Amino acid sequence: MLNVFTLVNGRLVQKDIETLHDLAQVQPVWVDMESPTEEEKFWVKQHFSLLIPDDAVDDDLEESARFYEEDNGEMHIRNDFLIDDDDPRYVRVAFIMNLSNASLRSHNVLFSIREDDVPVFRLFRLRARRVPGLIADCKEVLLNLLDTDAEYCADTLEGIYDELNAASQRILSGEVNDSDAAAVLGSIARHEDLNGKVRRNVMETRRAVSFLMRSKVLSAEQFEDARQILRDIESLDNHTAFLFDKINFLMDATVGFINLNQSKIIKLFSVASVALLPPTLVASVYGMNFQFMPELNWRLGYPFALALMVASAVGPMLYFRSKGWLK
Numbered sequence: 001m002l003n004v005f006t007l008v009n010g011r012l013v014q015k016d017i018e019t020l021h022d023l024a025q026v027q028p029v030w031v032d033m034e035s036p037t038e039e040e041k042f043w044v045k046q047h048f049s050l051l052i053p054d055d056a057v058d059d060d061l062e063e064s065a066r067f068y069e070e071d072n073g074e075m076h077i078r079n080d081f082l083i084d085d086d087d088p089r090y091v092r093v094a095f096i097m098n099l100s101n102a103s104l105r106s107h108n109v110l111f112s113i114r115e116d117d118v119p120v121f122r123l124f125r126l127r128a129r130r131v132p133g134l135i136a137d138c139k140e141v142l143l144n145l146l147d148t149d150a151e152y153c154a155d156t157l158e159g160i161y162d163e164l165n166a167a168s169q170r171i172l173s174g175e176v177n178d179s180d181a182a183a184v185l186g187s188i189a190r191h192e193d194l195n196g197k198v199r200r201n202v203m204e205t206r207r208a209v210s211f212l213m214r215s216k217v218l219s220a221e222q223f224e225d226a227r228q229i230l231r232d233i234e235s236l237d238n239h240t241a242f243l244f245d246k247i248n249f250l251m252d253a254t255v256g257f258i259n260l261n262q263s264k265i266i267k268l269f270s271v272a273s274v275a276l277l278p279p280t281l282v283a284s285v286y287g288m289n290f291q292f293m294p295e296l297n298w299r300l301g302y303p304f305a306l307a308l309m310v311a312s313a314v315g316p317m318l319y320f321r322s323k324g325w326l327k
Contacts, residue, residue, distance in 0.1 A: 001033070001034040001035060001036070001040075002017050002023075002031070002032075002033055002036060002040045002043070002044075003031070003032040003033070003034065004017050004023065004026060004028045004030075004031050004032075005028055005029060005030040005031075005032070005125075005128075005141075006026055006027060006028050006029060007029050007135060007136075009132060010132040010133040010134070010135070010136075011128065011129055011130075011131075011132050011134075011135075012029075012030070012125065012128035012129055012134075012135055012141075013129070014125070015028070017043075020043045020046060020047065023043050023044075023047050024047055028109055029108070029109060029110065029135065029137065029138050029141060030109070030110045030112070030138060030141045031044065031048075031109060031110070031111045031112070032112045032114075032121065033052075033111070033112065033113045033114070034114055034115075034116075034117065035114075035115050035116070036052075036113065044111070047105060048105045048106040048109065048111075049105065049106060050074075050096065050098075050106045050111060052094075052096075052111075052113060053076075053094070066078040066079075066207075067207065067208070067211040069215065072098075073098055073099060073100030074096055074097070074098050074106075075095075075096070075097045075098075075099060075215065075217070076094065076095070076096055077094070077095040077096075077097075077142075077208055077211060077212075078092060078093070078094050078095075079092070079093055079095065079146070079149075079204055079205065079207075079208045080092050080093075080200075080201060080204045081093055081118045081120050081121075081149055081201070082149075082152065082153060082156065082197055082198060082201040083116070083118065083119060084119075084152075084156045084159070084194065088193065088194050088197050089197075090197070090200075090201065091114055091115065091116045091117075091118050092114070092115075093112055093113065093114040093118065094112065094113040094114070095110060095111065095112050095142060096110075096111040096112075096113075097109070097110050097111070097138055097139070097142070099138075099139070099217050108137055108138050109138055110138035110139075110141045110142055112145075119152060120145060120148050120149045120152050121145070123148050123151075123152065124144055124145050124148040127144075127148070128141075128144070139212075139217065139218060139219075139222055140222065140225075142212070143209075143212070143218075143222060143225055143226060143229070146205050146208055146209055146229055147225070147229050147232075149201070149205050150202065150205055150229060150232045150233055150236065151232075153198045153201055153202050153205075153236055154232075154236060154239075156194065156198055157195070157198060157236065157239050157240065157243065160191050160194060160195055160198075160243055161243070163187065163191060164188075164191060164243070164246055164247065164250065167184050167187050167188060167250055168246075168250055168253075170184060171184055171250060171253050171254055171257065172253065176254075176257040176261075177261070178258060178261055181254050181257055181258045181261075184250070184254050185251070185254050185255075188247055188250050188251055188254065191243075191247060192244070192247045192251075195240055195243045195244060195247065198236070198240055199237070199240040202233045202236045202237065202240075205229075205233060206230060206233045209226050209229050209230055209233075210230070212226060213226050213227075271317075271320050274316060274320075275313055275316040275317050275320065276313060278309075278312030278313060278315070278316065279309035279310070279312050279313045281312070282305065282308050282309045282312055283305075283309060
């Protein structure tokens with residue numbers, strides 16, 4: 001899919017591109033390629049003289065090859081964007097900008113290549129259509145994408161806050177059975193994984209913004225915007241650290257309740273075993289091989305033995321109950 005955007009009265013407007021001729025009729029500020037076909041790649045190469053690397057969105061790309069500048073002035077940035085859904089994951093996006101060679105049609109145009117839909121891109125497009133003057137050139141498109149990514153991570157952390165608060169109320173409100181504890185443990189594990197993904201994502205965004213600042217292609221106002229993005233990311237780091245501490249606390253509390261439930265079961269077995277020791281002793285005494293066995297020489301021998309065993313068992317149980325050990 002080829003999404004081409006132009007600036008109209010300070011707003012980002014999408015143009016419908018069906019053929020190479022349609023592409024030649026517009027002067028875009030941003031060309032977004034989502035799972036582009038070979039034909040669409042050919043259109044971009046033919047019109048903009050831009051060659052898209054085959055490994056543009058490969059996950060096994062070396063870290064040193066994620067931020068670099070070509071001899072022809074093309075700036076290449078690879079950045080991962082978080083998708084927070086039932087299966088949180090990253091989507092790698094390759095950005096290409098030509099800021100030095102004004103003779104090419106790709107000059108001052110941001111190209112983005114990705115293999116999946118990214119919520120950050122939808123949020124940015126919605127904002128850029130509604131807010132006039134938000135975008136002035138391709139550099140601001142990239143900066144606002146990275147800024148929206150930081151805001152998306154902040155919203156994800158808010159969701160983690162809310163769900164962890166619900167889990168803490170469920171755990172700390174009262175009695176917790178094993179099924180509740182298992183459900184809370186599963187929820188905590190998922191949020192721990194998501195919090196870790198958010199932390200990695202903001203680290204990627206920080207590296208991309210730092211590369212832009214070091215490249216000295218930003219204006220003074222854009223440079224200050226980049227510094228503000230870095231400050232926002234720094235605050236997100238503090239939140240992720242706090243959430244890790246909260247997750248560890250809830251994990252320890254949940255495991256503690258599970259151990260407490262198991263201790264209650266073991267306590268019942270311990271009380272039962274102690275209560276059954278006196279009847280066992282009585283049965284052992286009456287089972288000895290006396291010269292004159294009481295149960296044979298005394299008609300009430302068996303009833304007396306049974307009554308003594310019951311009494312020796314009931315007595316300790318009543319004592320344990322008075323101590324509250326059977327609750």
